[in-house]
Amino acid sequence: MNVTPTIDHIVWDWNGTIFGDSRALIDATIDAFAACGMAPITRADYQRHHMQPITEFYNRLVGRRLTDREQADLDRSFHEAYARHRARVTLTGDAAEALELWAGTGKTQSLLSMYPHERLLPLVHEAGIAHHFTRIDGTDGIEIVRKAPHLRRHLEHLGLPAERVLIVGDSVDDCVAARECGVHCVVYHAGEDALHAREHFAELDVPIVPSLREVLDRLSHDGDLLAVRALSPETPVVAAVPGE
Incomplete structure (x- = not known):
């Protein structure tokens, strides 16, 4: 893959993104x-x-x-x-392929979840994908209600410049965290099973993709994916209820 040099590292969300739950x-x-x-x-x-x-x-x-x-x-x-x-949940259909493709570029990736760390690790290892990640962080028992401070600590541990990091998640909270930490963001939307109505992302000005493979395809072939800069502080971040 001929990957654009804009992004050196992908931070993947777990629930609803890599893990199809x-x-x-x-x-x-x-x-x-x-x-x-x-x-x-x-x-x-x-x-x-x-x-x-x-x-x-x-x-x-x-x-x-x-x-x-x-x-x-x-x-x-x-x-x-x-x-x-x-018990019936598996990885998102193309998650393993997307992780393999990014690993093949020689660039790095990590996993960041709001799921408790001690419960997260066994699931990641059982799925056979732990080796892809330079770091895996779930929550550690300290109450965290927003992803932004969790992402900030994750980036500090990684020691990477925010402007060369992409977070791939499925929620408005992922977009808010990206904005506050100065990283790029792409939203994976699972269609009829997505957690958010698609309209919740209308004012957030982030790319939305229907598959994880498309994130990699567009990073490889379409610079427009990252033409949307890290969200500015003025960007609305409240998930509006469609129709209100």
């Missing part, structure tokens, strides 16, 4: 709301209202501010349901 996350949330006696929600409701932090997302789904007890019950029920749904 977006439908499992949605289904686990639907199950959690049912288990807690909340009004039923649909996949469209999830995508319409999805945002970080998750506590605010739950408030939006219900249409009111939940109590601490209600939030705790939903959190517990979600993790129980997600553990069931995760």
